[in-house]
């Protein structure tokens with residue numbers, strides 16, 4: 001695999017996402033982590049903040065870079081010479097929607113999707129749950145990278 005893309009909202013990036021980036025970086029020459037710019041949904045962190053966090057976190061992985069995109073993922077793939085989309089599958093509940101998107105992306109542009117089975121340590125983990133738990137004072141240490149944990153705490157205290 002030459003260029004792979006790991007797309008998502010990453011609001012914020014979790015250790016589950018990082019596990020997928022790391023494993024994708026061993027299979028592809030280059031991995032692009034692409035943050036969706038969603039004009040309908042603002043999120044806790046701005047796209048710029050998410051990109052900063054992702055850039056910090058993926059720095060040790062030499063062949064990973066971070067970008068953002070607006071619109072269809074397959075258009076990003078065509079414009080940037082991406083060979084495959086790489087996604088993590090946490091559980092059967094992810095499968096239906098992920099399969100639909102993979103089939104639609106193949107139908108639209110012949111872009112392949114590869115699924116990585118999420119490390120069971122992170123099978124219950126999502127950015128939404130991390131935000132919910134952290135917002136109500138729960139401890140999310142070990143679920144997000146250290147640098148993200150710090151930003152999460154200060155973001156939550158500044159929004160409360």
Ligand code: PNS
Pocket residue numbers: 007008009010036071072073074100101102104105
């Ligand atoms: O982290 P998320 O929010 O679950 O990621 C979803 C994402 C960004 C991968 C998906 O919504 C997507 O690819 N959006 C881009 C728009 C698009 O191409 N839609 C058609 C999908 S078949």
